[in-house]
Amino acid sequence: MSLGSFVFTSTALRSLEVDKDMLERQKYKKQLTSHHFNRYMLKKEIRDRAPLRSSTLPPAVCQDAVVQNALYTGDLEAMQRLFPRGSTANLIIEPQGGDMRWVPAGDGLWSLSYEQELTTPLHITASRGFTDCLRLLLQRGADVDQAPGGTAALHESCENCQPECTKLLLIHGANANAVTEEGLMPLHFCTSPESLECARNLLQYGAAINGRTQDENDTPLHVAAGNGLPEHAELYLRYGAAVDKRNNEGLTPLIAACAQPQEVQELERYFKVCQTLLAAGANAHAVDQDKHTPLHMACKNANPDIVDLLLANGACVNDMGYGGEAPMHNILKMASYKVSHQPERIVRALLNHGSIRVWPGALPTVLKHCCGSPRTIEVLLNAYSRLKVTDTWVEAVSSEALKEHKDFYESVFSLAQTPRTLQHLARFRIRVFLEGRLHKAVPKLDLPTFIKNYLLLEYRGYVH
Template identity: 25%
Template sequence: MHITNLPNELLHIIVGHLSSEPDLFHVAQTGHLLSQIALLRLYQYDEVHGRYGGITQWAACHGRVDILQRAATCGISIAKFDLACHAACRGHSNVLDLVAASRGNVPFTSDELSTLVEEACAWPRLDILTRLFEGFGATINPQRPWECLANATRSNCLACVKILLDRGADPARIATEETALEIAAQEGYADIANLLLEHGANVHDQMNRHFSPMHLAAMHGRVDVLMVFLRYGAHPGVTTVDGSTPLRLAIRYCQNAAATFLMRETQGHGADAQTLLSVIHRGSAELVQLHLQAGVPAVPPATKPNESLLYVAARRGSHAVASMLLDAGVSIEVGNLQGDTPLFAAVEKNHPQTVNLLLRRGANPNVVGSSGLMPLHVAALNGLLDITTALLNHGAISAAETPHDNATPLHLACASGNIQVVQCLLQRRHRIESVAKGNGISCLHMAALCGHLSLTQWLLRTPAGAELLNSRDHTGRTPLFIAARDGKDKIVKELLASRANTRRANYFGSMPVFAAVRNGHSGITEDLLAVDPWLFDSKDRVYGSHSLWYWANRCGSSRLINLLRRFAREYGKEEPRDAQDVTAVGEPSSARTSKRPCDVCARRFNFDTATRCTICCGGEFYMCVECTSNASCLDASHPQQSAVWVPNPTKYIADKYKDYMRVSNA
């Protein structure tokens, strides 16, 4: 017997026992009779197991009245209140009417109607809101009278707000943490703010909290709302509990349009020295001008007296602001409490336009900053060509020496690696052969020390290149020695190509190859040995007499040891006796890159274990622990025991320049 020939009662029982949608679909496709029975079961099944909360909820959300009606014929209730809520949220008035019709003569209670009103205001749905009030007699929830108005305001629905106000909503009531007027102030809804004020909202009321509506509008930059509030009598200088005015909040939150409006269109806005300092920090020339026109004195506030206003403007590079302050009579030479002038700040922060302004207005180009440097030193150190040129054109002393090591701007320009700045200084009668008096470093020394290959090549091509090539500093180090010690392999190759003297030792008897070996630079060691194989058998005279093998084993570099062994096999050499049974106490060069080299043995070491002689090299002579115990001072004019030694010095002299080297290290 075919299944369609079974009695309807039995077919209903069979279909009712099917527990999955695929089975129900297969049965529905069998025939017209079974499709009717299966469809009924499908509606019932989906209402319970549907992925969207049931077929009726899906239909209510999408406005499908036909599906809801079909569900009702299948015995599924469409009188559930959540269906009405979905309809109210999504604006389906036809669904709302259908649900209401299924609920009898009094479809909704007063609480349910209030809930529907809140939902309609939150989205917002003006047609639903009108239908609820006029068709169902809804009222605003007396237990939550503020939520509807707050929701409508957040949704920026002016018509909804008007309906609620006409229905008795109180605009002064607090919703959660804020009134409807405060919401309008923050969001910039000027029309709603005006409507709320027409219906009795209080523009002055801070509701025992921190901000008034004026403060909120200012800090969010709502100029249109500020205009509305002022028309209703809001005071532009109203303060918070901590004394902040709307103007101060607008400046603090970078709302320049609101701050400008308050200063241009109101009186008693509360502009003072603090707000003037704030707008200078933010570089707003228009607001600075408005402050000065309002009679605010161009002096720092009492709470922050550390820097002059001109110093702040110069450090920010605010050229227009600096010009206004100078016109207002601010002293051009007063900077911060440490003694740095506005010119020094502008140079340090690389603001050439501000530097030119200050120089034209009479700033002293040779003023000494708190670090002991002059503006020209800082400009040269950072490779700032425009600023260097401007300073020289306005009388900067091109040969001024630093207090630390008597370096000139030319030496510091070589540290930056900027060839154009070096050339600019040389045009001012600088001698490229000159050395820093404190440590004897030449321009080529500085280029090698800082790793500037292009500058090194340029210096070697100058007429003084041959003289610079093998020049010595106060400890006898040549540029090749420094490059080999610091692992500057490209510069070493360039110096070797220019026939630098590989055997020229420092005043402690150590040659460049030993500086390379002690610091684990196997590639540089190989380059030096390839140029001068005699170096393989050489010995130093630091304290005792040791071979390259000895220092390679001390360093602990397997690459160096293998290099020397390969070299020994090629030239028939034997391992020296002093290299046997040597314990490695060093580190690979990669672990020593951030340490300071010893001025005696050239090995890098932790600076906190250094000892400094206050007589040698102008008081800037540093020795590692081992050299302090075994070596002698550089200066033979005094015995080591009579020197004034400073153990664990706090700062290496080169570090004193780091705070002023932003551009060149970028």
């Protein structure tokens, strides 16, 4: 019967269009799921082409909400009923729902659809730490290396820090070097302090200590360093990890640790990683593809303990990157944003190790960007014998910084009419004489401690 045989209201037509869209989305959803499943089965057939297994039946797709509920809640009694002796646990789970995403619908149109990711009972139980349920499934013959969504259950147990499940999978023959579609091995999923036991289990069962990721060419030591995991780094080094391997960006694990942005509460972890790497022989002078050294990166992320450590291991304060920036440039760019990281400690250490100073004409610009860290400004200005303070200096300091640190900035601005003190000039001359040797020579001088600290630019809260 033709559409023109009836009188359709606009509401009825819209309803028909909605129904049609729903049917199209359901059709696309089934096609998408079928595509993922067929792709998985094709890979499995190629991988398992041995004659002995050629007659093995493919795993069934399970959409049963009762089975899924038992798996996701770790209900062992329900699973014992659902997977009795003689049954198979080799299932592909198609979760209900999922995240919405835009997918092409043809003719240049896009529609919202649920993103379905195929998984297995092993993945669900292993990632949630349901050890007893996982053991039951393995006893029922579940394929330990099954990876319909591109990752094996072992990857997910490591990612979710489930050491007991990780060990159980390995005992049942899981491949410790299984590679995901993104080119990651299980060790690359050990990215948090809680995953240490998982990493230890993997190494005991033959995980490749220097295995590389496909995209970035990172080793597990790169991953541990970049995530600030000192115990992981120590473990990997004991198993023979290469301490100075480079990834695709030219980063060694030491550079990777220094290059990672760090919150205040993470500074100590990253310091311990660098300490461990340097003790194992890491090169403090290594450079990445942009000629950035570990010291450049540590200054950029304002970790004063790492800066002190690198300088103690011979890092050069005046190495230049391809952009012409020295470590001093990097810390001055970040001083106001990293006040809680004590950037003044870094500026002080660099100057005491012979760092180049800022061109005097650029001091107003530095003042503008660093005025939120008055201690950084104090250390910086005390490296000069004279300062030409002008109205530009006053304009460079924000009203907020001036209000919060009024006394300090008034002492700076007063230098417009007052020369530096004789005490400071004497300090300056000694520092020039000991240029590059201050950090070694001053502690050996037979002087009171407060004078030594003064020579090494200790903070006083004002400039004189």
